[in-house]
Amino acid sequence: MMDMTKKVPVREQDPKVRAANFDEVCLGYSQEEAMQEASRCLKCRNARCMGGCPVSINIPGFIKEIENGDFEAAAGVIAQASALPAVCGRVCPQETQCEGVCVRGIKGEAVSIGKLERFVADWSREHGIVPKAPEKTNGRKVAVIGSGPSGLTCAGDLAKLGYEVTIFEALHQPGGVLIYGIPEFRLPKDTVVKTEIENVKKLGVKIETDVIVGKSVTIDQLLEEEGFDAVFIGSGAGLPMFMGIPGENANGVFSANEYLTRSNLMKAYRDDYDTPIAAGKKVAVVGGGNVAMDAARTALRLGADVHIVYRRSEAELPARAEEVHHAKEEGIIFDLLTNPVEILTNEKGWVRGMRCIRMELGEPDASGRRRPVPIEGSEFEMELDTVIMSLGTSPNPLISGTTPGLETNRKKCIVAEGDTGKTTKDGVFAGGDAVTGAATVILAMEAGRAGARGIHQYLSEKE
Numbered sequence: 001m002m003d004m005t006k007k008v009p010v011r012e013q014d015p016k017v018r019a020a021n022f023d024e025v026c027l028g029y030s031q032e033e034a035m036q037e038a039s040r041c042l043k044c045r046n047a048r049c050m051g052g053c054p055v056s057i058n059i060p061g062f063i064k065e066i067e068n069g070d071f072e073a074a075a076g077v078i079a080q081a082s083a084l085p086a087v088c089g090r091v092c093p094q095e096t097q098c099e100g101v102c103v104r105g106i107k108g109e110a111v112s113i114g115k116l117e118r119f120v121a122d123w124s125r126e127h128g129i130v131p132k133a134p135e136k137t138n139g140r141k142v143a144v145i146g147s148g149p150s151g152l153t154c155a156g157d158l159a160k161l162g163y164e165v166t167i168f169e170a171l172h173q174p175g176g177v178l179i180y181g182i183p184e185f186r187l188p189k190d191t192v193v194k195t196e197i198e199n200v201k202k203l204g205v206k207i208e209t210d211v212i213v214g215k216s217v218t219i220d221q222l223l224e225e226e227g228f229d230a231v232f233i234g235s236g237a238g239l240p241m242f243m244g245i246p247g248e249n250a251n252g253v254f255s256a257n258e259y260l261t262r263s264n265l266m267k268a269y270r271d272d273y274d275t276p277i278a279a280g281k282k283v284a285v286v287g288g289g290n291v292a293m294d295a296a297r298t299a300l301r302l303g304a305d306v307h308i309v310y311r312r313s314e315a316e317l318p319a320r321a322e323e324v325h326h327a328k329e330e331g332i333i334f335d336l337l338t339n340p341v342e343i344l345t346n347e348k349g350w351v352r353g354m355r356c357i358r359m360e361l362g363e364p365d366a367s368g369r370r371r372p373v374p375i376e377g378s379e380f381e382m383e384l385d386t387v388i389m390s391l392g393t394s395p396n397p398l399i400s401g402t403t404p405g406l407e408t409n410r411k412k413c414i415v416a417e418g419d420t421g422k423t424t425k426d427g428v429f430a431g432g433d434a435v436t437g438a439a440t441v442i443l444a445m446e447a448g449r450a451g452a453r454g455i456h457q458y459l460s461e462k463e
């Protein structure tokens, strides 16, 4: 008999095999497994899981449809709140959101909500279920800057309301971090990401790539010369931060963003592409978030021994629990409570190692987490040939610098209202990482949705 306190286990590639390939790690549920897992949901009347979901998906509603075997109906329920379910089912931090508050989790393991969402999205794709464009447009034009989760969601919601939406994307491929940041082994590009982008296009959204707003065209030109009635900025936070320690300019030091972009967008990991990438033998990744785990697991797959160097303890690691678990299974070594103080170089200016210091946790800081404090006299050296810095990112100031009247805060984030995305410039709305700084896919989607609401209200009142 099924043990209702435990999740139906999900099939995964064997850690030893997957450490040497870029294929997806998690293989997802079969129909039978999904229906079994769905039967664990208590269909709570006061469904706490929904409160934990930033876009309030009707979780018991779609899980009930899975249990009944009506997967198309389940997809319909999810589509009311989310345009990117195959992505969210794979990368949302469910353990701190929906699954973190699931009632099943009180006396056992939470329902596998993320894996069920992913199952429904994959089933829909495999069965050719596509969204329908509205029959006619309302003649109003909206420009969306950036094709990450915030821009795609805003564009999709506005298209459903009848707006003519054009997304302007700086890179040669749409998708934002979903394409250039998160690796193939976690989020397959051709099957998953491109299909969800195609679904947004099927709603009538146009995507123009290779357009850098602030260089190719300005926001004022879009509004005054190109006939757009409103603009949504979803340009993300792509500017990497560094530590400012000696030796950080050495050859062999990378930002995680550059490293991952070479691998994911420019396909450097594939033998049939010419893009160069540092396939070091001894690599340290500095940081403890999802980005650090992705960089570390990419370096491992390129043949390196990899260390994660993080200044706090395991409990404070900001990455999704599943990524930390997978990284450990694959053989990544975690040097916790450790902080770099200097990158060591050889006579030719290449990285040869890193001097670090051991840390201990002191009193809580402004973030509520215990502050890491250096332990005097505990310095030691690591022998390395590559260092990847993964310390967070901030928004690129290009758009704010070319848009008079658009206010930013001291972290260079665009100032915008949370529930409408309204900025300090008339007709301009913003959301996602460009407003919050680096955050999550689902929060960016929620901000895109808020921006669409704000633009609809603004243009309806202008009529």
Ligand SMILES: Cc1cc2nc3c(=O)[nH]c(=O)nc-3n(C[C@H](O)[C@H](O)[C@H](O)COP(=O)(O)OP(=O)(O)OC[C@H]3O[C@@H](n4cnc5c(N)ncnc54)[C@H](O)[C@@H]3O)c2cc1C
Binding pocket: 091, 092, 093, 145, 146, 147, 148, 149, 150, 151, 168, 169, 170, 171, 174, 175, 176, 177, 178, 181, 182, 183, 211, 212, 213, 214, 234, 235, 236, 237, 238, 260, 290, 291, 294, 320, 396, 398, 399, 431, 432, 433, 434, 438, 439, 440, 441, 442, 444
């Ligand atoms: C490696 C990595 C792993 C991550 N893992 C997770 C995870 O597991 N779970 C999770 O929830 N979140 C994760 N995140 C965070 C998440 O991906 C982001 O919070 C989210 O993508 C932000 O969405 P966005 O739409 O605001 O911006 P982005 O996804 O950054 O998209 C912004 C887009 O705007 C374009 N753009 C920028 N400037 C211009 C311009 N001037 N003109 C035109 N286009 C422009 C960019 O090229 C980009 O395509 C990860 C991030 C990274 C980098």
Ligand code: SF4
Binding pocket: 040, 041, 042, 043, 044, 047, 048, 049, 050, 059, 060, 101, 102, 103, 104, 111, 113
């Ligand atoms: S809280 Fe858990 S058990 Fe209750 S409805 Fe949500 S997923 Fe089902």
